[in-house]
Structure formats: C-alpha cells, structure tokens
Amino acid sequence: MAAPMELTCWGGDWGLPSLHPESLTVMAYAKFSGAPLRVHTINNSWRAPKGDLPVLVSEDIVISQPAKILDFLRKQKYNADYDLSAKQGADTLAYIALLEEKLLPALLHTFWIEAENYCSVTKPWFASKIAFPLSLYLPGKMSREALNRILLTKGGPPLCSFTEVEAQIYRDAKECLNLLSKRLGTSQFFFGDTPSTLDAFVFGFLAPIYKVCFPRVQLQEHLKQLPNLCRFCDDILTCYFRLSVSGHSPAGQDTADANLQKLTQLVNKESNLIEKMDDNLRKSPQHPPHKLTTLKLAAGGEESSPMSRLSP
Amino acid sequence: TLCFQAFLQMCNLPVRVICRANAEYMSPSGKLPFIHVGNQVVSELGPIVQFVKAKGHSLSDGLDEVQKAEMKAYMELVNNMLLTAELYLQWCDDVTVEEITHPRYGSPYPWPLNHILSYQKQWEVRRKMKAIGWAGKTLEQVLEDVDQCCHALSQRLGTQPYFFNKQPTELDALVFGHLFTILTTQLITDELSEKVKNYSNLTAFCRRIEQQYFEGHEQDSSAIEARSSRGSLLS
Numbered sequence: 088m089a090a091p092m093e094l095t096c097w098g099g100d101w102g103l104p105s106l107h108p109e110s111l112t113v114m115a116y117a118k119f120s121g122a123p124l125r126v127h128t129i130n131n132s133w134r135a136p137k138g139d140l141p142v143l144v145s146e147d148i149v150i151s152q153p154a155k156i157l158d159f160l161r162k163q164k165y166n167a168d169y170d171l172s173a174k175q176g177a178d179t180l181a182y183i184a185l186l187e188e189k190l191l192p193a194l195l196h197t198f199w200i201e202a203e204n205y206c207s208v209t210k211p212w213f214a215s216k217i218a219f220p221l222s223l224y225l226p227g228k229m230s231r232e233a234l235n236r237i238l239l240t241k242g243g244p245p246l247c248s249f250t251e252v253e254a255q256i257y258r259d260a261k262e263c264l265n266l267l268s269k270r271l272g273t274s275q276f277f278f279g280d281t282p283s284t285l286d287a288f289v290f291g292f293l294a295p296i297y298k299v300c301f302p303r304v305q306l307q308e309h310l311k312q313l314p315n316l317c318r319f320c321d322d323i324l325t326c327y328f329r330l331s332v333s334g335h336s337p338a339g340q341d342t343a344d345a346n347l348q349k350l351t352q353l354v355n356k357e358s359n360l361i362e363k364m365d366d367n368l369r370k371s372p373q374h375p376p377h378k379l380t381t382l383k384l385a386a387g388g389e390e391s392s393p394m395s396r397l398s399p
Numbered sequence: 400t401l402c403f404q405a406f407l408q409m410c411n412l413p414v415r416v417i418c419r420a421n422a423e424y425m426s427p428s429g430k431l432p433f434i435h436v437g438n439q440v441v442s443e444l445g446p447i448v449q450f451v452k453a454k455g456h457s458l459s460d461g462l463d464e465v466q467k468a469e470m471k472a473y474m475e476l477v478n479n480m481l482l483t484a485e486l487y488l489q490w491c492d493d494v495t496v497e498e499i500t501h502p503r504y505g506s507p508y509p510w511p512l513n514h515i516l517s518y519q520k521q522w523e524v525r526r527k528m529k530a531i532g533w534a535g536k537t538l539e540q541v542l543e544d545v546d547q548c549c550h551a552l553s554q555r556l557g558t559q560p561y562f563f564n565k566q567p568t569e570l571d572a573l574v575f576g577h578l579f580t581i582l583t584t585q586l587i588t589d590e591l592s593e594k595v596k597n598y599s600n601l602t603a604f605c606r607r608i609e610q611q612y613f614e615g616h617e618q619d620s621s622a623i624e625a626r627s628s629r630g631s632l633l634s
Binding site: 152173174176177178180181182184185187188189232235236239240266267269270272 | 464465467468469471472473475476478479480526527530531532547548550551552554555557
C-alpha cells in the first residue's frame with residue numbers, strides 16, 4: 088500500500104482505455120473499487136511485454152492473471168464486492184464461467200482469426216504498439232494461441248470442419264449475449280446500483296466487441312440489438328473512464344480543446360482582418376473624394392451626398 | 400454418466416445402462432456417454448437435453464428467463480471448474496496417472512495398445528490444459544478452485560431441496576453427477592472428496608437424489624457401483 092501499484096497492459100483506441108479484454112477487466116475493477124493504480128500502456132518502447140498481460144507490480148510482487156490480480160486487490164482492501172450477498176458472489180463465479188466458455192471463443196475469433204479483421208485491424212494495431220522486431224512475431228503468436236485454444240476446447244467431433252466450429256462458437260456467443268441481456272434487465276449494474284466484479288468482467292468482454300471497428304462485425308451487430316448491454320458499456324465508459332460516448336478520450340478532449348482554441352484564434356484573426364479592411368475602406372475615400380471634389384467643382388449641389396454616403 | 404442417468408430419471412424416462420469397451424467409438428461425437436433411442440444416437444448433455452425436450456419432456460419449463468440464464472451460467476461453472484479439475488486430476492497429476500488412470504484406461508486393451516492409447520489421451524488432455532491456462536496450476540491451486548466452485552454451489556443451493564426450488568432441473572442432474580463421482584471414486588488422496596464433504600448441504604443433496612431416483616432400481620444401483628469404481632474414467 089505504501090508504493091502505488093503499477094499495472095502494465097495493452098492500450099486502447101476507439102474510445103476504450105484498452106483493447107484487450109483482460110486488461111480492460113482489471114482497469115474497470117480498479118476504478119470500481121477505488122484502487123490507486125498507475126497504468127502503463129505498452130507503446131513502442133524496448134520494454135517488451137514479458138509473458139501475459141496484464142501484469143500488476145506492487146512492491147516486488149508480480150501478478151499476472153486477471154483473477155489473481157483481482158484477488159490481490161481484494162486482499163489489499165479494494166473490494167468491489169463488499170455489498171454482495173453470498174448467493175450473488177456465487178452467481179458472479181457462474182456468470183464469469185459462462186463468459187469464458189461461451190463468449191470468449193467468439194471474441195478471440197473476431198480479433199485474431201477472422202482473416203479480414205486480423206489483417207486490417209488487429210495485427211497492425213498490436214504491431215504498432217510493440218517494438219521491432221518483436222512486432223513481427225508477437226501478433227502472430229497471439230493469433231496462433233487463440234486458434235489453438237478454440238480448436239482444443241471447441242473443435243472436437245462432431246464438428247469436423249473449422250467453419251462448423253466457427254458457426255457453433257458464434258451461436259454460443261449470441262446466446263450468451265442474450266442471456267446477459269436478460270439477466271441485466273433494466274438495472275444499471277448486474278447487482279443493483281453499484282458495480283462489482285461481474286460488471287468488470289462483462290464490461291471487459293463486451294466493450295471491445297462494441298467499440299472496435301472491424302470489417303466483419305456480426306457479433307457487434309448482434310450486441311447492438313441489445314440496447315441495455317450497450318447502455319451498460321456506455322455508462323461505465325462515461326462514469327468511470329470519463330470518456331464521452333462519441334469516443335473522445337481525455338487526451339482527445341484536450342486536442343479538441345486545442346482545436347477549438349485554434350479555431351477561435353482564426354476567427355479572431357479574421358475579424359481583425361475585417362476590421363482592418365473596414366479601416367482601410369474608411370481611409371480610402373480620401374482618394375475618390377479627390378475625384379469627387381473635382382466632380383463637386385463640376386457639379387455644385389451634389390457635393391454633400393457622396394461624402395455622406397462614403398462616411399461610415 | 401451419472402448426470403445423464405439422473406436427468407433421464409428425473410424426466411421419468413426409463414433407461415438401461417450398458418458398458419462397452421468401444422463406447423467412445425460408437426458415440427457420434429467421440430464423447431461418452433451417449434443414448435441410443437430407436438434409430439437415433441445422441442451424445443453429450445446439451446444435445447441430449449434438447450433431444451428430450453423435442454420429445455416433449457423438459458425440466459426447466461417452469462423457470463423464467465432470468466432463472467434460465469442463471470441455470471446455464473451455473474452449468475458452465477460446473478463444466479469449467481469441476482470437469483476440468485477432474486480431468487486435471489486424472490491426467491496431469493503424475494501419481495494418480497501412474498497408479499490409477501493408466502491401468503484403468505488401458506485395461507480393456509491388450510499390450511501395447513493400452514499404453515499407447517493412455518499416453519495419447521494424456522497428451523491430448525495436457526495440450527488442452529495448456530491452452531486454457533491450467534497447465535501452470537499446482538494441485539493445491541486446482542483443489543482450491545474446486546473448493547471455490549463447491550462454495551458457490553453450496554451458497555446457491557442454500558437450504559432448498561433443489562437448485563431452483565422444488566423441482567429438479569438439468570443443473571441438479573449435472574451437479575449430482577459430478578459430485579457423486581467425486582465422493583465415491585477411490586483416488587490416491589481423499590482431498591478432492593474432502594473438499595466436497597466440507598459442504599454438508601451438497602452431500603445431503605447427493606444423498607437425496609440418490610435415494611429418490613436411484614434406489615429401487617437394482618440394475619441401476621449395481622451400475623452405480625460399477626460406475627463409482629470406473630466413474631473417474633468416463634467424463
């Protein structure tokens with residue numbers, strides 16, 4: 088508790104603090120429980136990610152899996168489940184198991200195995216966050232691990248071809264989303280008005296599906312048909328991560344402010360220019376009046392009217 | 400296997416249990432057990448439940464949507480934790496593997512087939528454990544996970560006779576199957592069954608289901624005994 092705890096995890100985009108479900112779960116839990124975490128996102132530096140992310144470091148203790156990290160935070164008295172009854176705690180475990188069995192395979196597939204998504208979005212994004220030459224190797228490795236996991240857990244007979252496995256995991260994932268939506272109903276969080284571990288896990292899994300712009304988006308489309316889950320994600324993003332729903336991060340907000348400032352300056356300059364032009368126009372009548380005075384000398388009675396016309 | 404028998408008994412459907420050595424190959428999905436009805440063969444709990452439902456018997460009709468969601472979630476929890484823990488114990492704990500699992504798994508086959516098939520199955524299971532992240536777990540951690548799972552089930556059951564009030568559902572059948580197997584299987588250590596025994600309402604639950612649905616069927620009770628010695632094999 089003396090030294091602040093540091094969390095190393097994958098960064099975010101598309102309005103999310105992180106693209107990685109497990110990192111997002113830990114960050115959400117930390118926000119819910121009020122744990123002071125210093126978050127380091129992986130960026131293009133030589134401090135290569137060792138092992139699995141997210142990783143929590145607290146006074147020489149290194150913990151790597153989300154469940155263990157959450158346990159550690161709870162032991163440090165940052166407990167988001169304090170108000171839950173025993174039955175609700177049991178429900179939490181059950182629903183987390185449901186997420187891991189039914190939703191995670193489809194999530195992994197959307198990110199790492201669906202060819203269009205992987206090549207156009209996932210691989211470039213992750214590669215941009217890791218230093219060369221690891222950026223050539225690590226995304227491929229993560230993709231292979233995802234495929235392995237899906238095949239070993241879901242790919243046994245009678246599902247013989249990979250397309251059948253894919254169809255099955257997406258069916259399971261859509262059913263899981265429906266079940267979550269029914270369980271959430273109209274309440275703000277899964278157990279009443281305060282968020283808990285289950286909310287962190289659900290958010291961690293749902294937000295990447297909801298926000299990341301992929302070319303192939305069948306899961307996202309299904310999720311968008313469940314408005315209470317979308318509202319759930321948006322609520323957490325706005326309340327706990329201070330992100331606006333349209334997706335500007337606080338850094339983005341600053342750039343928006345900077346843009347606004349620039350725009351104001353431009354407008355000011357424009358108005359200054361206009362004023363100068365006005366002044367010039369006011370001053371410039373000195374030239375035509377020469378002609379006019381010659382005219383005036385020529386035509387006597389019309390002297391005053393051109394002068395009055397030209398004056399502001 | 401027990402969970403299927405329990406489920407079918409709960410639906411009041413008569414069932415005859417047959418043990419065969421090549422059962423895994425007879426099954427359409429390679430997984431045991433499977434049921435053979437008329438000219439249809441269906442394996443695995445999910446499809447069997449749907450098959451039975453299509454024929455007009457269902458245990459979970461009385462549940463509302465939220466309860467159905469809960470039931471599915473708890474079934475996943477049992478599959479995730481208990482099933483994986485059972486597999487881990489059978490195939491990744493070296494002592495158990497050598498003394499119990501290898502001999503049992505290979506017993507129907509002559510040498511050297513028994514060794515080859517055992518090692519093949521062991522390699523398969525270890526690969527799966529690695530993919531889901533259980534390979535790095537020690538036995539204590541696995542037992543702790545089982546304890547957590549049992550704690551959750553115990554909390555959910557509370558003092559009710561079944562998980563969802565007065566009527567048994569698929570969840571009850573599944574939980575019964577796993578817990579009974581754990582309680583009655585002879586392993587090197589009793590730690591696993593001790594974990595379950597810590598929760599008195601769970602042991603009472605198992606006993607109650609056994610009495611209600613399995614006693615009086617002599618064929619089945621002898622099948623259960625045969626199961627209990629081979630129970631850890633078929634999962």
